[in-house]
Amino acid sequence: MTALSKLIGVSPYNKQGMPFEDRYSRQVLFPGIGQAGQNKLRLARVAVVGSGAIGTCVSGLLARAGVGCLRIIDRDFVEPSNLQRQSLFDEADAQDSLPKAVAAARKIAAFNSEVQVEAEVADVTPDNITSLLSGWDLILDATDNFETRYLINDFAVENGKPWIYAGAIAAYAVTMNVIPGETACLACVFPEPPGGMLETCDTAGILNTAVNLVGSIQATEALKFLTGSRDRLRRTLLSFDLWGNHRSEVAADRPRAGCQPCGRREFIHLAGHGRPHITLCGRNSVQIHERHRPVDFAEMSGRLQPHGSVKHNDFVLKFWHDPYELTLFPDGRAIIKGTTDTALARSLYARYVGN
Numbered sequence: 538m539t540a541l542s543k544l545i546g547v548s549p550y551n552k553q554g555m556p557f558e559d560r561y562s563r564q565v566l567f568p569g570i571g572q573a574g575q576n577k578l579r580l581a582r583v584a585v586v587g588s589g590a591i592g593t594c595v596s597g598l599l600a601r602a603g604v605g606c607l608r609i610i611d612r613d614f615v616e617p618s619n620l621q622r623q624s625l626f627d628e629a630d631a632q633d634s635l636p637k638a639v640a641a642a643r644k645i646a647a648f649n650s651e652v653q654v655e656a657e658v659a660d661v662t663p664d665n666i667t668s669l670l671s672g673w674d675l676i677l678d679a680t681d682n683f684e685t686r687y688l689i690n691d692f693a694v695e696n697g698k699p700w701i702y703a704g705a706i707a708a709y710a711v712t713m714n715v716i717p718g719e720t721a722c723l724a725c726v727f728p729e730p731p732g733g734m735l736e737t738c739d740t741a742g743i744l745n746t747a748v749n750l751v752g753s754i755q756a757t758e759a760l761k762f763l764t765g766s767r768d769r770l771r772r773t774l775l776s777f778d779l780w781g782n783h784r785s786e787v788a789a790d791r792p793r794a795g796c797q798p799c800g801r802r803e804f805i806h807l808a809g810h811g812r813p814h815i816t817l818c819g820r821n822s823v824q825i826h827e828r829h830r831p832v833d834f835a836e837m838s839g840r841l842q843p844h845g846s847v848k849h850n851d852f853v854l855k856f857w858h859d860p861y862e863l864t865l866f867p868d869g870r871a872i873i874k875g876t877t878d879t880a881l882a883r884s885l886y887a888r889y890v891g892n
């Protein structure tokens with residue numbers, strides 16, 4: 538330990554005893570950040586909702602950039618088909634069906650142990666959004682569905698909390714900064730969530746390059762916000778078609794008069810209690826929130842053994858009963874793969890997990 542670091546009580550070495558004093562030196566050299574900006578990043582608290590393609594990109598970039606505290610929220614577990622674009626995961630994570638939030642936090646700890654990461658294995662709902670997102674400086678959308686985005690928008694507008702929308706599908710990427718009271722919100726630009734059958738990454742495919750493009754833009758806007766360069770924040774809805782070589786930008790620099798959340802202060806998505814079972818990202822699967830009490834995986838394993846194959850670790854229990862695959866989380870939440878029929882999923886849940 539150097540005399541100076543002893544004096545200020547900070548070790549210049551990481552956990553493995555390597556010197557990491559100049560970890561951020563190249564970023565500090567950039568005039569937009571500087572030492573003052575770097576100090577602000579160290580004190581910043583950012584919540585990332587979703588830890589899939591965009592989530593792992595943006596969490597990885599912000600952790601490497603030195604954002605002091607990240608909360609990573611995700612309801613899902615790692616699968617082999619994620620590895621093409623979800624940059625914080627490896628084959629062992631998919632093998633172990635690790636929850637994405639946990640796998641992401643472990644990977645970040647391996648390359649920047651100075652960052653505090655809170656992994657939350659949860660689905661963001663009207664019931665828990667306040668406890669999950671209160672007290673964070675900035676919310677980054679890295680979800681795969683508009684139900685959650687409109688919920689985040691309601692929460693953010695009601696609480697005057699900035700958030701950044703980002704999405705990618707096929708070769709297409711889109712992003713928008715929402716600063717409540719200053720810029721347009723999601724409902725200003727799109728008053729209604731898109732209806733009908735939406736293309737998803739499971740039906741239209743996705744290029745990892747589109748993900749990394751939009752994740753990089755979202756992370757850069759986050760850095761501007763967190764270091765106090767608010768005048769540099771983009772105030773447009775920006776989209777790219779990387780394969781077709783198109784780029785478009787639509788002004789989103791002020792709230793729309795009469796907007797339901799911004800103008801009329803009506804937060805219908807936040808008030809949405811008793812939401813229906815959710816069909817996940819076109820993946821031929823249904824998510825069920827049936828009960829809110831802990832499940833004993835060892836006991837449940839024994840009970841399911843006669844009905845199919847079953848395995849579990851500390852985070853998930855998986856049960857296969859052809860053609861269905863049931864993934865159960867410790868709070869009783871389940872993802873049932875092999876159907877999009879919510880009634881069937883509910884009955885499978887009742888039969889194997891219980892009412």
Ligand SMILES: [Zn+2]
Nearest residue numbers: 722725796799
């Ligand atoms: Zn609005």
